[in-house]
Amino acid sequence: MKNILIKACICLGISSSIVAQTSEPDSLSYAFGEAVSGNKLTESVQIIPNNTLYGRLKGLYVMQGVNNTNPLENGASLNLRGRSTFGNDGPMVLVDGFERSLSHITTEEIASIQVLTDAVASAIYGVRGANGVVLITTKEGQKGRSTEVNYNFIVNTPFRMQEFADAETYAKSFDEARLNDGLDPLYTDKLDYYRNGDEPEAFPNVDWQDWAYKSLSNSHLLDIQNQGGTDRFNYYTIINYSNSNSLIDFKNYDDRYNTGNNRINLNVRSNINVDITNSTHLKLNLMARLVQNKRPGTDLSSLYSKLYNTPANAFPIKTSNDVWGGNSFLDYNPIGEIADRGFIKDFRRTINTNLYLKQDLDKFIDGLYAEAAIAYDDQIQINDARKRNYAREEVIPLFTSDGELVGASYQTLGLASELAWSSNTSGMYSRSAVEGALGYDMSQGDHTISAKLQYRQTAYMGQWRNSTMKRQDLMAIANYTLKGKYFADAVVNYSGTAVLPEGDQFNTYPALGLGWLLSEEDFLSGNSIIDYLKLKTSFGLSGNDFIGHDLHKQYYGIGGGGYLFGNNNTSFGGIKEGGLAIADLKIEKARKFDVTAEATLLKKINLSATYFNELRSDILVSGGSVVSSMIGISIPQLASGKVKNQGVELNLQYYNTIGDFTFGVDANYTFARNEIINNNEGFQPEAYLYKTGNSLGQYYGLENEGFFNTQAEIDNYDIYQSFGGTLSPGDVKYTDQNGDKVVDENDYVLLGYGNMPEIYYGFNLHLAYKNFGMNALFQGVAHRNVYQNTTSLHKPLANNTNISSWYLEENTHWTPATAAEANLPRLTTLDNPNNFAWSDLWMANGNYLKLRNVQFYYNLNLESANKMTARIFLNGSNLFSIDNLNTQDPENMGANYPTSRAFSAGVQVNF
Amino acid sequence: MKNMKQKYSNRILSLVFGVICLGITSCDFLAFDESVGYDDPQEMTNTFTKAEQSLTHVYSYLPTGYSAINGAMRECATDDAVYVWSQGNVNTYFNGSWSPKNTVDEYWSHLFSAIRAANFFLEYIEGEEFERYKWNNTYATMQEKMQYWESEARFLRSFYLFELARRYGDVAIPTELYTLENVNEVKPSSFNDVISFIKSECDSIAPKLPDNYASVAGAQTGRVTKGAAMALKCRALLYNASPLFSADDQNKWKAAALAAKAIIDGGTYQLVKEDVVNNLGAKGLIFERREGTSTSFEQRNYPVGFDGAKGGTCPSQNLVDAFERTDGAKVTLKSDGWYANDVKINAADAYKNRDPRFYKTIVHNNQIFKGRYIESFTNGNDGLPKEEASPTGYYLNKYIIENIDIAPTPTPEHHTWVYFRYAEILLNYAEALNEAYGADYTDATFTLSARAAINMVRNRVDMPSIPAGLSKADFRTAVHHERRVELAFENHRFWDVRRWKTAENTSQDLLGASIEKVTENVFNYTLKTVQARTWNNKYYLYPIPQNERYKNDNLKQNPLWD
Known part of the structure; x- marks a missing residue:
């Protein structure tokens, strides 16, 4: 017996402990905005589960998707804390502890969704953890037996x-x-x-x-x-x-x-x-x-x-x-x-x-x-x-x-x-994962220790060449609690990925988390207001390996130009040198730090506030701006990009019952501002042209100064607007920022926020009176702009396209009569690149507050020996939006399938 | 009981550890290789087939002019033609928006890529004898083909280098592969040095190249011949002697004339009555590029009355006026009609008896083309205000294959783009010898006078000879004129007006004919300005792309662009 054990430990030296399995969210996570239960998600009657998540969890940006090939599979995209890298910033979504896509399951199967953004959780997922983790647990049976039918x-x-x-x-x-x-x-x-x-x-x-x-x-x-289930089985x-x-x-x-x-x-x-x-x-x-x-x-x-x-x-x-x-x-x-x-x-x-x-x-x-x-x-x-x-x-x-x-x-x-x-x-793929862990829990007096040695390997094989992702992790995790009020979590993860060159595939990601439960301290015990107060902080490293395959290799002999020889015009093929390889290939590294305070006040109010700060480095950026193209071959990227992302997350939860009334609110607010520290943009001739120091995805362009009103004004204008065409009255006039008498790309300035908002908030209201109830989910964003350049809508008539009431009625286009109030250029059937150059004329405020979902329900009182209960509900989704655009959906700006507003009626029966 | 329990636990433990052992497959779980191709550069040239393919790739960079700038021929940026789309990229050359940031095309990096491909081939083919094929019965064939490879690649490198130099003036001469470490420090060489390099390369490879590949194994005509190398040298020396790149230097002109004479003396090429383009068997053809079958050039340039035709390169009235009548009279269109030698003539005679090359280059109003009359008059089938109709009243005929139908059933054919042909060599000779000595000069080396050379070209199409006794300046004008009509739409005009420094005079207004139909076969012609073009003396050379100057301090901007 012991021999087997010792042999196993020696030959493997690894134990298995599936962290995800045991980290089911507890009621504290629900209370402080890090987790939401599946019952709340089903209040939004949606077929695609991503669309139930708007504004429900702090830090989770849920943005309406666009799926034009099949609008019925349109699901929202998930993003943790806005953008933190130039590269792929999709979070890791785990279902029952393994990486899967959220759209494979249905909302009704979900028991809970938890968002993990602290440094320790990210380090546990090693080369995949830097973008954060969304942990989904599916339902488990309860003791007894029950059936639920929803329609x-x-x-x-x-x-x-x-x-x-x-x-x-x-x-x-x-x-x-x-x-x-x-x-x-x-x-x-x-x-x-x-x-x-x-x-x-x-x-x-x-x-x-x-x-x-x-x-x-x-x-x-x-x-x-x-x-159903018993004590030993469910x-x-x-x-x-x-x-x-x-x-x-x-x-x-x-x-x-x-x-x-x-x-x-x-x-x-x-x-x-x-x-x-x-x-x-x-x-x-x-x-x-x-x-x-x-x-x-x-x-x-x-x-x-x-x-x-x-x-x-x-x-x-x-x-x-x-x-x-x-x-x-x-x-x-x-x-x-x-x-x-x-x-x-x-x-x-x-x-x-x-x-x-x-x-x-x-x-x-x-x-x-x-x-x-x-x-x-x-x-x-x-x-x-x-x-x-x-x-x-x-x-x-x-x-x-x-x-x-x-x-x-x-x-x-x-x-x-x-x-x-x-x-x-x-869409063919297969995913497999194997995990093993050996863990140890010990509690003695004031000290509680749990430690784990864990091994994990995952493989994803897609249909096409270079779609395989393989990762291997070996980590040690330890938790220590002293007197039930002082906590420490530490993890060291030796994590490797197949996209890095052999011999260099592993990186070490350590992280440390500390916590202090102040409400257990003597000076707060018995406090009438503060029932729970905890301070915690974490810092550590994690990685992001979505960089593409074989970047460290230069290939020869693939592709190449052909030529014809011979009097019969016979075609001959050619082979060529492949692009240069990236020497010293690295995957992205995230250094995370956060501080959180959680409090429960008056037994009814739950508050939490988090400050986070992440520095993402070793991001692959273009080498083209620092290497001359006289080299004659495609220039490799450099792993020298850096982005900083910092902000705050706030959460408030309040539930109260007065008599037959129950009411509650679940509100969260996230502010995330990123800053480009290095993007290898190379030398720029004017200071305002540098994107370094600004945020990712912001809009840059020309500043407009209104319209030319007369031909004389154009003839006397000494600045050359280089974007094209002969100017006529009603065309846009732009500012020459650098005074060189030419308006060109050197006059692009920062116009404002980009398409990804800096502020994301949501609140879920709940009201119930006896058997009636109402749930409403509002979600909004701020610090966001949209750019209007859809053909026929914002750019009408050119090349035999259409014109809409947005151009003709909602706004005023320039004519000699309307010159004073006009806010859009004159109508034209030609291409007119001058008027449609990238500028602030076409940028609009993209903030919105939407009623994502509202549900009214009524619990039917059924007298039945089977303890059958029933509930009927009416739902509305996407009912209205408060924004600056009136006739356009700020989340759906292009020529796309229209956004859906839905009404539904349903019934639930339990027995 | 207890033992049973223990047995169970044992079994389960074993199961657990068994699973763990399975899990820990191996230390090379992360091994991943879905690579394609080779990872060793030597693999590109270590077999005969691959080496041949590597060289073919170097050939593939050779530029054709059918759609030089986004569908327009380069002549649209000269006074020879206008592109029907006023928003096309080609307008950048003259509408004032051309700048180091707005570079029209990506030829700077494209040509450096071409040169790199040539240098890569030269580096890795060096020393390859393909000994392993010694016992193949095809070994002799291989050797026969291989002997020319190095020279072919060196020609192509010089060709691409010349393309760079005539655009940008002073450029670097890459003779080996640049690396990430040294490319930002590269120093450009002067235009003169570039031409010297090209000259020495061509002198070195010309003796090694065959006159004609028809007799070489495989008969892969279209590869670089001796004549091609000599022609490149001739053109390069001619540009070097031209006013844009050097002050008047008789030695430079003499060198250009010598280079041309060597080709003339070689006797490989003849001037006979034949199609000069799209003709693989032409006796005057020196170096060309074959194309697969297509209809795209015709689709882009046929008169718009034909189904499926889009607007394209439209010859200008300026060019039409350059074609003389067969009796030597100069026919021009003025605001009130046609004049021959300043005597008013009937509009019906305006296009009659012109230089035969006129009909091969241009399609004019009321001529038969593809079985019907062309109606480029106002409201005609091929005329304004129809969308994409020619604004000048003329359509392109050079390089157009009239047999091609574009709709409803396309009938594609092969086109052949000409790089060098004998007529150009003769005109190079005439120009260079005139500048060096004069129009009628002959001696022991220059047994052919400049006048005789130009007359060979003129007499071939039965145009009257240039008389003797012309001054250097007058003969120069005649040579410039002859180049324009002989080599129209062969990608010469754009470069010629720059190297002669005459562009400031020729690049002002692009003229066309405004045609009104009076009755059947009777038309009224008036002169109109189609485009007013701006010329700035900085346009003589391309601007060095601004981004490149940020990365390499050694690159100095061309004059007046800063």
Whole structure:
């Protein structure tokens, strides 16, 4: 017995202890904003779990995503404390202790989500930990037996869709622009046709967005959860089914098949905990998922810009010959694209499995235990497409010599083709992990010690070359508590990654955390106000290894230019020298420090405040600004970038019950400001051109001084605006910052905040009275700007694109009459790079406060022997937004699928 | 009971440790290699096929002029043509926005990459004999091809270096691979030194190169020949002697004339009546680049009345006026119509009996092209205000293959871009000899007079000869004129007006013809200004890219750009 033990310890010297498994959040984490329970997340009825997280946890920036290829899989992106590096700053998301994607599971499976940003937690994850950790635990069975069934019916509508000009308005604006450009107007005698609408074929007036989108779409969400257990055994199972549809219309145009955008998701999970013996505990999590997506056969990601850019008078939807309308300069018909291109279906299957075993070794040494865990995930996606093409027809009106419309001629454009089959696989990957630990817990008098030696190895193999990530960690963790009021945590992690060159793959990441529970001290005991007061601090190192593969190697013989020789023009291939390698390759290193104070006051108020400071160094930055391109080959990056990120996180929680009323608020606020310390930008001729010292992602550009109002003003202007074109009245005038009489890139100044906000806050309100209740989740950002440069919306008419009410009605564009109040340049049909140069004219305040979710529920009183309870609820999501943009969603600025506003009704039954 | 329990615990312990042992697979768990290609530079040249491919890669950098600046030919930046898109990149050359920060193209780094590729090949091919193939029955063929490789790479290096020098003036001469440590300290050499280097390289490799690859194993015509090396030397010396790069120095002009004479004496090339471009079998062709089949050049430049044609390079009235009539009269368009030698003529005769090269270079109004009449008059099928119609009334014909259809079914064909041809050598000779001695000078070495050389070019197309007794200045004008019409749209004009320092006079207004249809086959022509162009004397040389000067202090900016 002992021999085996000694042999094992010697040959391995490693013990297993799965830190993640044992660090389930306790009520203190919930109280101080670091964790949120799954029950709160299901208050936001969302099919994609990322979308339930807005404003719920301090430090976690949840930004609305944009998924144009399949809007039904649109999930918010997660980011801890804004941006802290030029490179990849996505946090590590762990589900049940292993790195997985949050979008693989459903909201209903989640027991809790915890955010770990302190230095000790980051060091524990070694080369992956620098971006922070989001820890998700799935539900476990409780003692007894219970079943819960939830059903929600969701109705989606678009939120803040853009309005484009009708045919008459478009024609008038177009002619105004033509006159501004010194060209002849095209529509003067045609305006009547647009106004009367008598000839919809030759003079069409089509609201493309109205036709392409339905006003409502629906989704269903159903789950059945079973759980139960005894003292030694418990289980939790869930079957989750969702069926969602998007707003894209015309799914039944061809009666042979359905081209609608639809997603069906089926998740099945089984979590089992068993005490095999009195000293052995086994945990098994199994999850399988099937997803089927369907969408029209067109390239959906470009559909939305087609809907924006097609003017109302371009062509009718269909001509009288039942052929899709078209014209010679647009090679598509937007409705034809969604209705008549066939369809694409994809099937995705995923499994996430993990097994955990803990063995108490009290028989040998009291307090000793061993743990082991393995995990295996796999996914594949099969895409089947049956696509076709449609023909279009151009309608050319025929006039007599007096200008009377006598008919139309039709010219066929494009070529129709029948359904063609194609199939491929994508999204294939497998993940595996093995962990082992040996731990020791001891408590003697005032001292409590727990220590662990842990080994972990993880491998991710993707479908494509150079997508494999492998990591190996060997660490020692120790916790020490004195008198229950003084705490110390220390970790040293020897962590390695496969992207570094051999022989140099490991780095050491130490971290130390200290805590002091002041409320246990004598001077605070019995204090009537302060029930709990803790101060803690941590500092340490961690790494980020998302730097790309093989950067330390120079390759030869891949690619190369070809040439033709011989009188038969025979082609010969060439091979070339590859780009230079990075000598001394490093992965990013984060040095973190934070100080936190947590307090519970009056038994009802929980407060916490954190100050954090992170220095990220060894970031790969371009070498191009410091190496001359006379070298004739691509210059390697240098690992010399540095970014500092510091800020505060605040959290407030207050719950109270008065009589039958319960009310509470959960509020959090994060301020994170980063600063570029080194980005290798090289020499800049003016001091204001340096980006060093400013934050990442800020907007730079020209400062505008209004518009030129007269031709004389332009002729007398001695500064050359180099962005292009001949200036006319109504064009933008810019400031020449450096006084060299030329406006060019040397006059770019810092315009303001970037797209990533510095301030992120949220508050969750809860009100309940007897059986009624209400939950509301608000979330907002501040210190944020957006840049408006969407074609047809902010940049209208050029290259046969469209114009909208934003340009014409919401703002005032320059005309000689409106010169005094104008805030947008004159209309033009030409490219005009001068007016659309990067400047503060197009930048707007991107702050917002949104009501992300509101739920009203009623608990039904059912008298039943089975102790059945039921609850009905009504939800609204994305109901309103307070911001500076009025008609645009500040989180969805481009030509994208419109943001969804949803209403849902649901019922929950427990028995 | 107790024993049973112990047995269980034992088994479980073993299981646990077994799992741990499995877990600790090995110390090379992190080993990862999905690399492709080779990791040793010697691998690029250690087999015959790979070495050949490495050299092909050096060839691939040779620039063609079909779309030199984002779809426009470089002539659009000269008084020979205008690009139909007023926003195109080519306008940077003359609209005032050209600057060290706004460099039009990325040729600085592109050409240094080309030179590096050549130096890489030369470094690693050195000493390779491919002994291991000694017993192959193809070894003799290999040796036959290999003997020229080093010379080919050296030619290409000099060619790219010349491209750099004629843009930027003083540039560095890379003869070995730069490293990250030394590239920022590189000192540029003077233009004169660059040309000396090119001359010495070409002198060294020309004897080693064959006259023609048709008789070499593989018949890989298109590779560098003796004539190509001599032609590069000739052109380089001619530029070196030109006013932009040096004060009038008879020795420099003489050297250029000698270099041209060597090619003339060699007898490899002849001047006969033939297509000068897109003709692989031309007797005057010295060095060219073959292209795969395509229709893109025609698509870019056909008159807009053809389905699918987009606007492109449109020849100017300035160039049309340069083509004389076959009787030697000068035909020009003025604000009130056409004049021949300042005598008014009928518009119907304006395009008749012109220099035959006119019809090969330009498509004009009311001519038959691809089976129909071209209507570049106002409101015509190919004329304004149609989108992308030519603003000058003329369309391009040089390098255009009229047989190509672009829509509905494209019929692509091969194009061939000419770098050097015999007519240029003769014109180089005429120019250089005139500057050195005079138009009618002959002696034992220069057995052909400058006038005789230029007349060979003119007589080939049945144009009247230049008379004897012209002064140096008048003959110079004749040579400049002949270059313009003979070598139109072959990427010479842009460089010629700079090296002659005549650009300040020629780069003012780009003229076109405003054409009104009166009735069938009767048109009214008036002169109009299509574009007013700014010229600044700093435009004679390209500006050194500003970012490069920040990294290397040794790079001095070209005159007047600072």
